[in-house]
Amino acid sequence: MMSNPIFFLDLKKQQQRLGDAVKKRVDHVLSHCQFILGPEVQELEERLALYVGAKFCIGVSSGTDAIQIALMAENVGSGDAVFLPAFTYTATAEVPLVLGATPVFVDIDPETFQIDPTHLKLCIQKVRNEGKLTPKAIIGVDLFGQPAPWDVLRKIAKQERMFLLDDCAQSFGGVYQGHKLGNEADATVTSFFPSKPFGGYGDGGAIFTNDEEKAELYRSLRSHGEGKTRYQVMRTGMNGRLDTLQAAILLAKLDYFDGEIARREEIACLYDKHLASLVHVPVRVPQSQSAWAIYSILLENEQMRAKLQNKLKEDNIPSAIYYPLPLHLQPAYCNSHDGSVLPVSEKISKQIFALPIHPELTDEEVLRIIDVIKG
Numbered sequence: 001m002m003s004n005p006i007f008f009l010d011l012k013k014q015q016q017r018l019g020d021a022v023k024k025r026v027d028h029v030l031s032h033c034q035f036i037l038g039p040e041v042q043e044l045e046e047r048l049a050l051y052v053g054a055k056f057c058i059g060v061s062s063g064t065d066a067i068q069i070a071l072m073a074e075n076v077g078s079g080d081a082v083f084l085p086a087f088t089y090t091a092t093a094e095v096p097l098v099l100g101a102t103p104v105f106v107d108i109d110p111e112t113f114q115i116d117p118t119h120l121k122l123c124i125q126k127v128r129n130e131g132k133l134t135p136k137a138i139i140g141v142d143l144f145g146q147p148a149p150w151d152v153l154r155k156i157a158k159q160e161r162m163f164l165l166d167d168c169a170q171s172f173g174g175v176y177q178g179h180k181l182g183n184e185a186d187a188t189v190t191s192f193f194p195s196k197p198f199g200g201y202g203d204g205g206a207i208f209t210n211d212e213e214k215a216e217l218y219r220s221l222r223s224h225g226e227g228k229t230r231y232q233v234m235r236t237g238m239n240g241r242l243d244t245l246q247a248a249i250l251l252a253k254l255d256y257f258d259g260e261i262a263r264r265e266e267i268a269c270l271y272d273k274h275l276a277s278l279v280h281v282p283v284r285v286p287q288s289q290s291a292w293a294i295y296s297i298l299l300e301n302e303q304m305r306a307k308l309q310n311k312l313k314e315d316n317i318p319s320a321i322y323y324p325l326p327l328h329l330q331p332a333y334c335n336s337h338d339g340s341v342l343p344v345s346e347k348i349s350k351q352i353f354a355l356p357i358h359p360e361l362t363d364e365e366v367l368r369i370i371d372v373i374k375g
């Protein structure tokens with residue numbers, strides 16, 4: 001007999017837990033009907049700014065649009081190089097290309113899977129030596145919920161006079177050296193896609209900054225480049241606003257968010273404790289708290305990974321691979337890449353394997369997953 005299914009993301013169970021709080025907030029929006037930039041958007045922006053300790057938060061339509069607005073504000077475009085890790089979700093690399101800039105793919109650290117600052121420096125030097133592109137921006141990604149090496153990235157960005165962006169889509173709520181992520185770079189972007197640690201029930205995102213002028217520019221860019229009045233068009237922008245309904249849902253969910261991160265941490269510890277002797281469990285970045293968007297182990301090779309994935313599937317347990325191919329080898333990006341081998345990203349992509357981690361998982365379910373892996 002097939003065991004009960006375990007879910008990789010369990011929004012139905014989340015609804016049972018949070019549905020009443022969410023409905024109250026949604027009903028309030030249905031009563032005032034200010035669906036575009038209604039009061040909930042500003043309330044959420046204020047609460048999230050407080051939450052991460054940043055001066056300004058600008059709610060936008062998605063994490064991808066947040067990256068686009070942040071880069072448009074720096075006039076990133078044709079002839080510019082934007083440095084980012086090869087091992088990340090496509091959205092990080094997509095935006096520079098859409099804006100006409102060139103993504104430059106940097107390898108990752110084999111332990112933490114975060115961007116490798118030593119390789120970053122080499123890549124910047126190479127672009128400078130070639131003299132064809134202007135090194136313009138660095139996007140550090142807080143991959144899987146853990147922070148990128150921000151102290152080193154900040155030094156490099158300052159030395160090289162480049163804009164530093166934190167892609168915190170997977171790590172909202174995470175902590176780096178005692179501070180919530182959101183203040184490590186010139187601007188920080190996050191995503192409220194439903195599967196992210198702080199997920200809404202649709203698309204959404206936010207940009208954080210401590211620079212008042214930039215905050216104003218981001219607000220203008222998210223609303224078609226408008227000026228002080230609605231029909232004053234100052235620049236080309238986009239339709240990149242956060243929906244009032246999403247803001248309302250996120251406001252309801254924010255009250256439960258710290259508890260959810262604590263639960264993710266408990267699950268991660270349970271996996272660590274039982275699996276560390278068998279597989280390579282995630283290496284924690286020192287002085288940090290992961291938001292645990294993803295819990296990834298490493299297996300010896302692709303064959304072992306496929307075998308384990310099947311074994312789990314037979315027991316009705318889902319798993320996932322983030323990411324099966326680093327971006328510089330993807331059809332969309334290989335033409336912008338200089339052809340160099342990025343050995344760590346290429347190796348890790350064949351070994352990495354993500355287990356379910358979300359607040360609705362019970363200890364019994366986690367132990368069942370562990371038993372199947374051990375068995």
Ligand SMILES: *Cc1c(COP(=O)(O)O)cnc(C)c1O
Pocket residue numbers: 062063064065088089091092141167169170190191192193203204205
């Ligand atoms: C999800 C994600 C994004 C994009 O966020 P959306 O809200 O889906 O547009 C960007 N970067 C990373 C690292 C992500 O995981």
